[in-house]
Each structure stands twice: as structure tokens, then as C-alpha cells.
Amino acid sequence: xxxxxxxxxxxVGVVILLVVILKLTGLxxxxxxxxxxxxxxxxxxxxxxxxVSPGGDQHGQRAGESSYR
Amino acid sequence: xxxxPRLRKVVLTAHVTTSVGWLGAILAYxxxxxxxxxxxxxxxxxxxYAAMEVIxxxxxxxxxxxxxxxxxxxxxxxxWGLLRHYWVLAKLLLTVFAAVVLLIETQTVTDLAATAASSxxxxxxxxxxxxxxxxxxxxxxxxxxxxxxPQGATxxxxxxxxxxxxxxxxxxxxxxx
Numbered sequence: 001x002x003x004x005x006x007x008x009x010x011x012v013g014v015v016i017l018l019v020v021i022l023k024l025t026g027l028x029x030x031x032x033x034x035x036x037x038x039x040x041x042x043x044x045x046x047x048x049x050x051x052v053s054p055g056g057d058q059h060g061q062r063a064g065e066s067s068y069r
Numbered sequence: 070x071x072x073x074p075r076l077r078k079v080v081l082t083a084h085v086t087t088s089v090g091w092l093g094a095i096l097a098y099x100x101x102x103x104x105x106x107x108x109x110x111x112x113x114x115x116x117x118y119a120a121m122e123v124i125x126x127x128x129x130x131x132x133x134x135x136x137x138x139x140x141x142x143x144x145x146x147x148x149w150g151l152l153r154h155y156w157v158l159a160k161l162l163l164t165v166f167a168a169v170v171l172l173i174e175t176q177t178v179t180d181l182a183a184t185a186a187s188s189x190x191x192x193x194x195x196x197x198x199x200x201x202x203x204x205x206x207x208x209x210x211x212x213x214x215x216x217x218x219p220q221g222a223t224x225x226x227x228x229x230x231x232x233x234x235x236x237x238x239x240x241x242x243x244x245x246x
Contacts, residue, residue: 002221005155 072146084143087136088164088215092208094128099201105185106196114192118185121197125171125178133168140164153226156214163214167207174200 021027072080098121105117140160144151152158178197185191222230 002155002219004219005159005221008159 071148077146080139080143080146084139087132087139091132091136094124094132095201095205095208098124098129099205102196102198102201106198111190111192115185118182118191122178122182125175129171133171137164137168153222153229155221155223156219158223160211160214163207163211167204
């Protein structure tokens with residue numbers, strides 16, 4: 001087996017190991033196609049919702065801002 | 070089973086076109102992805118997410134599937150084969166992996182575009198930069214492999230080469246009719 005194949009295999013192995021460790025420890029955060037939807041997503045706020053919200057507070061947090069950044 | 074030279078060139082042209090097109094479409098997607106994440110203009114961000122979905126669905130997915138499919142046909146129709154050389158095998162694994170991740174990630178991009186379209190302020194939504202940069206790196210590695218064609222035959226490749234040599238020797242030593 002040529003050396004470039006061995007080196008590439010080691011690099012791929014290390015990357016897979018790193019991904020598995022991140023996944024198991026939860027350091028990598030939530031991952032997967034459904035991570036931006038469903039329960040974890042903050043409720044979407046339309047312009048109408050902002051106008052008719054109780055107390056009429058329009059100076060609060062922007063929709064979907066805090067959870068993602 | 071090798072293709073005749075003219076057909077081989079047609080298939081190779083289609084393979085290079087779709088593969089380089091895939092790379093170019095990812096670069097365009099990356100530009101829009103960065104805009105979606107960094108822009109402070111709400112309309113621009115909303116437009117960027119919509120553009121991301123269009124680029125993925127209309128350009129990246131068709132080009133990726135065509136590139137993998139035509140690449141397999143191209144490899145099988147030439148003496149290189151699909152599993153005989155490490156560089157061809159590595160390219161196959163890289164592009165199939167990239168295509169599978171792309172198909173899984175498409176749902177995320179569609180969700181983000183829908184959320185951005187209906188949200189009052191889509192500026193807080195995340196981008197998909199790790200995936201787009203990762204895809205770009207994989208395809209660049211595939212391009213480098215195609216250009217440099219690093220040496221090394223697989224075990225299967227060696228066996229096939231020996232079989233071919235044996236057949237040629239047998240043909241040469243066979244009595245003429």
C-alpha cells in the first residue's frame with residue numbers, strides 16, 4: 001500500500017475519532033438535519049405578532065436571535 | 070469492458086463538466102451562505118436563504134448526482150477501472166460521502182429558507198458554513214487526485230493486471246491457425 005494511502009487513512013481515522021468524541025461528549029452541540037426545526041427552534045414571530053403582543057413591547061429580543069448565536 | 074475512444078472522450082467531457090460545475094455551484098453557495106450569516110440587512114438575509122435553497126435544489130444536487138454517476142461510468146469504461154487504483158477509489162469514496170451528506174443537509178437548507186421567509190427578522194438564523202466549506206475541501210481533494218493521479222494499485226487491481234498479462238501471454242504462445 002502506498003504511503004499517501006496510509007497517511008490519508010490515518011487522517012480520516014483521526015477525523016472520525018474526533019467526530020465520535022465530540023458527539024459522545026456533546027461538545028459539538030446539536031447536529032443533524034432536524035436541528036433547525038422542531039422543539040429546539042424559537043417560536044417565529046411575524047410583524048403582526050409583534051404589533052399585537054401583550055403589553056405591546058416591540059423593543060424586546062428579535063425573533064430567533066439568542067438561541068442561534 | 071472499455072469504451073471506444075470517441076465515446077470515452079464524450080463521457081470524460083461530461084464527467085469533468087459536471088464535477089467542475091459542482092465545485093463552482095458550491096463556491097456560489099458559499100458566497101450566499103456567508104452573506105446570510107454576516108449581512109445586517111433583513112431583506113438581504115432573507116434573499117440569501119432563499120438563494121441557498123435554489124442553488125442546492127437546482128444546481129448542486131443535479132450536478133452532484135450526475136458527477137458521481139458519470140464518474141462511475143467513466144471509470145468502468147476505461148482501463149483505470151473503479152476499484153483498481155487507490156486514487157480512483159479515494160475519489161469515489163469522497164464524492165459519494167459528499168453527495169450523501171449533501172442529500173441529508175438539503176432538508177436543513179429548505180427549513181432555513183422557509184424560516185427566513187416567514188420570520189420577521191431572519192438575521193439570527195445560522196448558516197451552513199461547516200458543511201459548505203467541508204464539501205468544498207472534499208471536492209478540491211478530488212480535483213487534486215484527478216490531476217496528479219498518485220500511483221498505487223489495489224490488491225484487486227494487481228490481480229486484474231496479472232490476469233491481463235497471463236491472457237496476453239497465452240494469446241501470444243497459442244499456435245497460429
